[in-house]
Amino acid sequence: MSDSDNIKILLRKFATRQCSQDEIEELIVFFKKETSSNLLPTVEEVLPLLDRTVEMDVLSADQIFDEIISGGKSKRSSSFSTMGKKGFGKKYVSAAALVLGLFSIIYLYQMQTVDNGNQRLSNGLNYHSVDSLNMRSEEITLLLENGIIKVISEEGTSEVMDKNGNVVGKQRGNQLVYEVKSSPEELAYNTLTVPFGKKFELLLSDGTIAHLNAGTSLKYPVTFLPGKERQVFLNGEAFFDVANDLDHPFVINADELNIRVLGTKFNVSTYAEDDVTDVVLVEGSVGLYTESEKFDKGSFLLKPGNKGSFNRLESTITSEIVLTSIYTSWINGELVFRNMTFENILTKLERNYNVSITNENLEMANEKFNASFRNASIEKVLEYFQSVYKLNFTIHGKEIIIH
Numbered sequence: 001m002s003d004s005d006n007i008k009i010l011l012r013k014f015a016t017r018q019c020s021q022d023e024i025e026e027l028i029v030f031f032k033k034e035t036s037s038n039l040l041p042t043v044e045e046v047l048p049l050l051d052r053t054v055e056m057d058v059l060s061a062d063q064i065f066d067e068i069i070s071g072g073k074s075k076r077s078s079s080f081s082t083m084g085k086k087g088f089g090k091k092y093v094s095a096a097a098l099v100l101g102l103f104s105i106i107y108l109y110q111m112q113t114v115d116n117g118n119q120r121l122s123n124g125l126n127y128h129s130v131d132s133l134n135m136r137s138e139e140i141t142l143l144l145e146n147g148i149i150k151v152i153s154e155e156g157t158s159e160v161m162d163k164n165g166n167v168v169g170k171q172r173g174n175q176l177v178y179e180v181k182s183s184p185e186e187l188a189y190n191t192l193t194v195p196f197g198k199k200f201e202l203l204l205s206d207g208t209i210a211h212l213n214a215g216t217s218l219k220y221p222v223t224f225l226p227g228k229e230r231q232v233f234l235n236g237e238a239f240f241d242v243a244n245d246l247d248h249p250f251v252i253n254a255d256e257l258n259i260r261v262l263g264t265k266f267n268v269s270t271y272a273e274d275d276v277t278d279v280v281l282v283e284g285s286v287g288l289y290t291e292s293e294k295f296d297k298g299s300f301l302l303k304p305g306n307k308g309s310f311n312r313l314e315s316t317i318t319s320e321i322v323l324t325s326i327y328t329s330w331i332n333g334e335l336v337f338r339n340m341t342f343e344n345i346l347t348k349l350e351r352n353y354n355v356s357i358t359n360e361n362l363e364m365a366n367e368k369f370n371a372s373f374r375n376a377s378i379e380k381v382l383e384y385f386q387s388v389y390k391l392n393f394t395i396h397g398k399e400i401i402i403h
Contacts, residue, residue, distance in 0.1 A: 024149065138195060138197075138354075139151045139152070139195065140152040140154065140192070140193065140194050140195065140198060140200055141192075141193045142160065142176070142190060142191070142192050142193075143190065143191040143192075143193070144160070144161075144190055145162065145163055145188040145189060145190060145222065146163050152171060152176070152192075152200075154173055154174045154198070154200075155173065156171075156173075157170070157171060157172050157173075158170075158171045159171070160176070160178070160190070160222075162188060162222060163188065166181055167179075167181075168181060168205075168222050168223070169190075169222070174199070174200050174201060175200075175201040175202075175203065176192065176200070176201070176202050176203070177203040178202075178203060178204055178205040178222060178223070179205065180205045180206075180223055181223070182223075183223070183225075183226055184222075184223050184225065186225075187221045187224075187225060188221065188222045188223070189219050189220065189221055189222070190219070190220060190222055191217060191218070191219040191220075192212065192217065192218050192220075193216075193217040194212045194213070194214060194215070194216045194217070194236070195214070195215065195354065196214050196215050196350065196351050196352070196353070196354035196355075197214055197351075197352065197353055197354025197355075198214055198354075199211065199212060199213055199214060199330075199331075200212045202218065202220075204220055204224075204230075204232075204243075205221075205222065205223045205224060206224055206230055206243045206245065206248070206250075207243035208230070208240065208241065208242045208243045208250065209240070209241040210232075210238050210239070210240050210241075211238060211239040211240075211331050212236065212237075212238050213236060213237035213238065213239075213330055213351070214236075214351040214352050214354070215236050215237075215271065215351040216234070216235065216236025216237055216238055217234075217235050217236060218232060218233070218234050218235075218236075218238060219232060219233040220232040220233075224248065226248075227247075227248075228248065229248065229249050229250075229251050230245070230248050230249065230250045230251065231250075231251045231252075231253060232250075232251075232252055232253070233252075233253045234252050234253065234254050234268060234270055235254075235255070235270060235271070235272060236269075236270065236271055237267070237268065237269040237270070237271065237330070238267070238268055239265070239266070239267045239268075239328055239331055240252070240261075240264075240265070240266055240267075240268065241265050242261050242262070242263050242264055242265070242284075243263060244262060244263025245262065245263065246262055249261065249262055249295075250262070250263075252268060253291075254268055254270035254277050254279075254310075255270055255272075255277065255312070256277075256290055256291050256310070256312055256315070257270070257277045257279075257288060257289075257290060257291075257310040257317075258288070258289050258290070258291065258293075258295070259279055259286055259287070259288055260286065260287040260288075260289070260295050260299075261284065261285070261286045261287075262284070262285075263284060264281065264282075264283055264284020264285060264286060265281075265282040265283050265284060266279060266280060266281045266282055266284070266286055266302075267279070267280040267282070267324075267327045267328050268280075269327075271351075273347070275311065275312055275313055276309050276310065276311055276312065277309070277310040277312065278307055278308070278309050278310075278327070279302060279307065279308040279309075279310075280306075280307045280308075280322060280324050280327040280328070281302045281303065281304050281305070281306055281307075281308070281324070282304065282324050282328065283304050284304065285301060285302070285303070285304075286301070286302045286308075287299040287300065287301055287302075288300040288301075288302060288308050288310065288317050290310075290315060300317045300319075302319060303319075305321055305322070305324060306319045306320065306321055306322065307319060307320055307321075307322040307327070323338075326338050329372075330352075332374075333374060333375045334372065334373065334374045334375075335348070335349075335352060335371075335372070335373040335374075335376070335381070336371075336372045336373075337369055337370060337371045337372070338370055339368050339370065340368060340369060340370075341365065341366050341367065341368055341369075342359070342364045342365055342366070342367050342368075342369060343359070343365040343366065345369060345371075346359055346402070349378065349381065353377075353378040354398065355378060355398045355399070355400055356398060356399050356400065357400045357401075357402065358399070358400070358401050358402070359402045360401060360402060360403055361391060361402050361403060364389075364391065364402075369385075369389075371384065371385075378395075378400070379395070382395075382400070391403075
C-alpha cells in the first residue's frame with residue numbers, strides 16, 4: 001500500500017473519530033515530512049471546502065482527498081450539498097471532521113511565531129477561524145510547542161513536557177496545572193482547546209486561574225518571561241482569577257481588544273461569531289484598549305460591577321452596571337438568560353450541550369427571554385420553553401429542530 005493510500009484510510013478514520021493517538025501522530029509526521037510535496041494541500045485549496053458543509057460517505061471522502069491533492073482545480077461533484085450555518089446534522093459530521101483534520105495539520109506547520117500580539121497563519125488567516133471549527137470535536141486538546149496534539153481525558157491523568165523532555169505541567173481530571181521549573185530565554189506556547197459541551201480549568205505558571213467555557217481556546221506561555229508582560233490569547237469565554245504581580249501586567253488578547261490587569265477577577269466573552277466582546281469585572285481594575293492602541297492613562301478603565309463591551313464593527317467601547325453573577329454562573333454549571341434574544345439563547349445552548357439547532361420559528365428569533373437552569377439537560381431546557389412559550393421541537397441525536 002502506498003503512503004497516499006494509507007493516508008486516505010487514516011483521514012477517513014480521523015473523520016469518524018476512530019484514529020488512535022499513534023495514528024493521529026502518524027498523520028502529523030507524514031504531513032510534516034511532506035511539506036514540500038504536492039501531497040500537502042495549501043490553506044487556499046482547503047478553505048473553499050470549509051465554506052460549505054458536505055454530505056459524507058466513503059466515496060465522497062476519496063473524492064475530496066483526490067481533489068485537494070490534485071490542486072483543487074476541478075469542480076466539486078454535484079453530489080455535494082450545502083446547508084444553513086445552524087444546520088450541522090449527523091450526516092455532515094464526517095465531512096466537516098475530515099476537512100478539519102486536513103486543515104488542522106496544515107495549520108500546525110504553517111503557523112508563524114506570535115509577533116507583537118498577533119497570531120496569524122502564514123497566509124494571513126487569523127487563528128480564531130481554525131479554533132472555531134475545532135469546537136465540533138468531542139475531545140479537549142492541547143497543542144504543544146513542538147506541534148504535537150495531546151488529547152486530554154477528563155477521567156485520566158497525564159504530564160505535559162517541554163521540547164527538552166522536562167515536565168512543566170500535570171493534568172488531573174478537568175484541571176491542568178503548570179509549574180515554574182526555570183526561567184526560559186524565550187517564550188514557548190501551548191494552546192488548550194475546549195470543545196462544545198465541556199468546560200476545563202487551567203492554572204498557569206504564575207498562579208493565574210482560568211476557567212474555560214465550552215467552545216473556547218486559550219494560547220498561553222508555558223512559563224512567563226521575567227521582566228515581560230504576561231500575555232495570553234483568548235477565543236471564546238473564560239473567567240480569570242489573575243495572580244497579582246505589579247511588575248508583570250497580565251494582558252489578554254481577545255481578537256482586536258486587549259485587556260490589561262495586575263490582579264483581579266473578571267469574565268471575558270469573545271466568541272468569533274459574536275460582534276461584541278464583553279468584559280465583566282467582579283473585583284479589581286482592568287484597562288481596555290484596542291490592538292492599534294497603547295495602554296496609558298487615557299485608556300478605558302472598567303470598575304467592579306460593570307460590563308465593558310467592545311463593538312468590533314464600530315471599534316467602540318461602552319460600559320454599564322450589571323449583576324456580575326449572571327455572567328459568571330456558568331462556572332458552577334448554571335445557564336442564566338437575562339433579556340436575551342431567542343437566537344442568542346440557541347447559540348449558547350449549542351455551545352453548552354454540543355448540539356446543532358435549526359430554528360424554523362423565525363418570528364421568535366428576536367424575542368427576548370429570561371430564564372435560569374442549573375445542571376439541566378438540553379431536554380429539560382427545551383421542555384421549559386415548550387411549556388411556558390408553547391414552542392415545539394424535535395430531537396434527532398444531536399440535531400434539534402425548533403418548529
